[in-house]
Each structure stands twice: as C-alpha cells, then as structure tokens.
Amino acid sequence: MIVLGNIFLAIAALIFLLACNLIYFQTMPGGDAAVGYAWSMILSVLAFSVCLLVSIAIIGGQGGFGWVGSSTGARVVLVLLGCLVIVVGNGFFMMNEYPSDLPDGLRKIARMLPAALPILLMASAAILLNFKYTEIPAPVFKIPVYASLFISALGVVVIFWGNLQNAAAVMKSNGDFNDKIHQDHLNQIDTTDLSKDMVFLFVFTDANQDRDVRERALAKIKTRPDWQEELVRRLQNDWAPEAFNFLASNEVDDKAQFPEAVRQGVLIQARLIRENIRQCRDAYDLYAGKFTWEVERVLRTVDRFQGMGVDYRPAVQEMRNALDEPTNFEKPKLVAKEILDKWLKKH
Numbered sequence: 001m002i003v004l005g006n007i008f009l010a011i012a013a014l015i016f017l018l019a020c021n022l023i024y025f026q027t028m029p030g031g032d033a034a035v036g037y038a039w040s041m042i043l044s045v046l047a048f049s050v051c052l053l054v055s056i057a058i059i060g061g062q063g064g065f066g067w068v069g070s071s072t073g074a075r076v077v078l079v080l081l082g083c084l085v086i087v088v089g090n091g092f093f094m095m096n097e098y099p100s101d102l103p104d105g106l107r108k109i110a111r112m113l114p115a116a117l118p119i120l121l122m123a124s125a126a127i128l129l130n131f132k133y134t135e136i137p138a139p140v141f142k143i144p145v146y147a148s149l150f151i152s153a154l155g156v157v158v159i160f161w162g163n164l165q166n167a168a169a170v171m172k173s174n175g176d177f178n179d180k181i182h183q184d185h186l187n188q189i190d191t192t193d194l195s196k197d198m199v200f201l202f203v204f205t206d207a208n209q210d211r212d213v214r215e216r217a218l219a220k221i222k223t224r225p226d227w228q229e230e231l232v233r234r235l236q237n238d239w240a241p242e243a244f245n246f247l248a249s250n251e252v253d254d255k256a257q258f259p260e261a262v263r264q265g266v267l268i269q270a271r272l273i274r275e276n277i278r279q280c281r282d283a284y285d286l287y288a289g290k291f292t293w294e295v296e297r298v299l300r301t302v303d304r305f306q307g308m309g310v311d312y313r314p315a316v317q318e319m320r321n322a323l324d325e326p327t328n329f330e331k332p333k334l335v336a337k338e339i340l341d342k343w344l345k346k347h
Helices: 002-024 033-061 072-094 104-130 138-191 194-205 211-221 227-235 240-247 259-279 292-304 313-322 335-346
Strands: none
Touching: 002 033, 002 104, 033 072, 033 104, 072 104, 072 138, 104 138, 138 194, 138 211, 194 211, 194 227, 194 240, 227 240, 227 259, 240 259, 240 292, 259 292, 259 313, 292 313, 292 335, 313 335
C-alpha cells in the first residue's frame, strides 16, 4: 500500500508541474480558448486533490495519523476536517481565486502559494507515508502538516469572507431596489390623475401591499366623489380584474350597488382567462400557478357579497370551465382549478 501511495504522490507531482506551467508560464487566453484554459485548471486541481486524498487514505490505513486526536473517533473527524480544509484551500489558491483588490505585497505572496502549498502538502504526505511518526522527531512531520493546514485555512477564510461580503452586497442592493420600488409606488399614487386613471391605483389597495402604500392609495381614491360608481363601471368592462384587486381587500360604503356588477365582473374574468389560454404558446406561458392571483381575488370578492340576492355559483362555474380551454400542448395542473373546485364544492 505504501508503494501505491507513493505512485499517487508521483502522479500528483506531475499534475502539479503541469498546473504550474499553466499558472506561471502561460498567459490566460481570450475568447473560446479561455474556456479550455479554465477547464484545464479545474481538472488539474481535481486530479491533484484525488491523488493527494488517496495517499492520505493510505497513510490513515497504515496508522500514520496516530498522533492526531485523543481517540479513534476524534482522530477520524479531525483528519476528515483537515482534508476538507486542504482540498478547498489548495484548490482556491491554485485557481488564483484570491480577491482582486489585494495589496501588492499580499498579492505577491498569494501568487507564490499555488507553487508552495502543493509542495508542502506532498512533502507532508511523503514523510507520513514512508516513515513511522514514532521514529522521527515530531517537528519533521508536524511543521509541514500544520503549515499546510494554516495556509489552506487562510484560503477557506477568504472564501467564507468573500461570500459574506457578496451576500451583504446583494442584500444591500435588494434593499435599495425595494426602497426605490416602494417610493415609486408612493410617487405613482400621488401623481395619478383620478379623473382618468383611478383604475391604476386599485392594485395598490390589495392586502399584500405595504401598509403606507395601501393607506395612501385608499385615501387618494376616496377623494373622488364617485369612486364607488367608478368601481362598478370597471367591473363591467375588461378592467374587472383591477376592480377585484380593490374589492377583495376593502369594504365599500354602498354595498347594494355592487352585487350584480360583481357577477358581471366574474363572467368577464372568465372570458379573459379563456382568451389568455388561447394566446399561450407553450407550457412556459401556461404554468401551474397562472390565474391563481385572479381567481383568489374574485372569490374573496364574491364572498363579501354573498346573500345579497345574486347567485354567484353559475358565474364562478363559468370561470372554472374557462380553465379547461383546450391547448395544442400538454397543460400543467393548474392550482387555480383546485381553488375553484373547492369553492364550488362548498357552495
């Protein structure tokens, strides 16, 4: 087994020399050739790591890590963690993945590590593979092992720190983007001309909106004296889905004028669903969650006006039938169908 371990170390040494040639004596090409260069480096790192790990496994099998840990279980855990750190850290440095904004001094040191670290790793493995640790001074094998672990751990720390910085940057970017969207919504509410475009504010009154956005939209809408009549009018044309956005989450002052208009709106929504399905070209257009938003808001609205002299079941059934509109491709299982089936069974 020791001979086999040495063979794998020799192969690792050859791979290391090929990798050094790529890192230090070849310029990173441009265009399509860069992909081939990158894959050569990736395969070199993977092959080197595999050969090194095989040698380490043989060392472990020969009892070469008896000096690690106070028990067999602790020894196995520590050796496995050490291997993980070494493989990740060495791969990090060999792939030159250190931060681009390193100071010149640190950059020069990092530039040397793809050559120095693998040599330390192979030297450590060679010592433990060919000599019994009980027969040689501890510093002879411990210094290269600890030095390898320390350098590899630095690479792992840099990777972890870089990921934290990237995550923080993404969170900040998302936060800034969300803040901008939020302010854009408030600005749109403030600048909307109610005499012509009140319908565009209905979406901001839905229960899923931020509280200040929703309250501002509602206050703005109710400054128009005939805002309820406008809702009724929108229920009776192709803007019905927008009216349902409002009615699903908000009460009206004069409920008596809405029941029949709501029924007409449900039928319009059914027609719009049919037309939408006819326009779908493939499964990416007609996905499982499609129409869920519209159906949920229609049903929430209908439930608000139940028992006011209008039977909504036929209109809701028509909306359910619309979801069965045939297509020339295999339709997904629409969640909206399940929602409507549940409502129809209950009513």
